[in-house]
Amino acid sequence: MEEFKNIDDFLAKWASGELSDDQKKSFEQSEEYTYYKAILEGTEVLDVPHYNKEGLYQKVQAQKEKEGKVISLVPKWVYTTAAAVAVLFFGYIWPTNSATEYSTGYGEQLTAHLPDNSEVIINSNSTLSFHKKDWKNGNRNVDLNGEAFFNVEKGSNFTVETTNGRVTVMGTEFTVSSEDNFFQVVCYEGKVRVSLKDLSQTLLQGDAFRIHKGTVENWKMNNVEPTWIQGESNFTNAPLSQVVKALENQFDITINTENVDTDIRFTGSFTHGDMKIALQIVFESMDITYTFTDKNTVILVVK
Structure with missing residues (x-):
């Protein structure tokens, strides 16, 4: 991209859809295009609020003038898009073979849409990650640390991996909570399979499962979704x-x-x-x- 001298300005305008047809065509033929396009597309699975493109662009310009110099690093130009702001706030998304990760802080919740349109609502202080390339091969696997509610599209096996155990489904609604010495699964719709090192159990709608300090507990509940969402x-x-x-x-x-x-x-x-x-x-x-x-x-x- 040698012809694009001011990379921050150029990428800000590209992310905001403000390039001319000639500039856009030239950029799409460059070697760097695939790399930057992968980063921008990686943010599309997040639900983000409406944003002011012009306001964000002006902030980038003001910051550049204040610093007096330009360093061509991806994190700098990412600030010019609302989707990228969500990435910086909730987690990090990188291209190639690295994992896509969503993280929430204290008192926060985040709704994310997975590659198959399954929906996940991540509870406070929790992390969810997966490898997007695996899903193209039908391997629907996610890693969870904390608590999340899953609304899974029907299809091949969908697996939630935690340090305490594994939950496998075809298509259903359920929650998984995994912390130190604590593991809990609640099935709100359909059927889920809970697998631990020396235990396997199937849960139907209304079934709840918990293992605390090695002791297994089962009970029934009537809620149609986890109350923490509300x-x-x-x-x-x-x-x-x-x-x-x-x-x-x-x-x-x-x-x-x-x-x-x-x-x-x-x-x-x-x-x-x-x-x-x-x-x-x-x-x-x-x-x-x-x-x-x-x-x-x-x-x-x-x-």
Whole structure:
């Protein structure tokens, strides 16, 4: 791309659709075109809000004038597209054979569409990744660390890999939650197969499965989708450690549990809209006192 002297300006205009026909034709015939096109297309699976192309372009120009020099690195020009902004905020997408990855922070949720149009809603402080090239060969595999709700299109086997176990389906709706010493799967529609090192179990609609510290638990539920999608986390006879983790992920706080038994069980829910109300609902019902040692740290003590 030797003829394009100012690469930042050029890529900003290309990403915004502002190139002339001659410029676009010349660029498409260059060796660099395939590389930059792969990066831009990689962002299309994300749901992103409407954006002001002109405003973003002006910000790029202002930043360049402030710096007084141009460094031709991909991350710099990526700021000129809203899709790329979503990539920088939620995760990273790279071309070639590397994995596509989506990540959420504390209190965040992200909806992503996979190559087969399956939909995934990723809960707070979680990461989902997959290799796009594998899907072209019918291998629908994703890796999950945290919690996500899957609405899977029918087709070949769809597999969710976690450090705790594997979930395989053909087409259905379900959630998977995988943390240290905790693994939970809930089937909302269809049928899923849960596979662990020395255990395999099939779940039908309304079935829920949990393994906590090596103990398997099964129960029934009536919800048509996970309540956390609507801003409320719900638990059925869940160990306190799971509830604490959910509170930490939602409100970006650290909860000290050294003085309480984290294996005691909680049934109920807490709202995502108000941290203090959420803490009151959970801990006061369990006769546990919570105290803030600073704005982000909570210590628990049995009453």
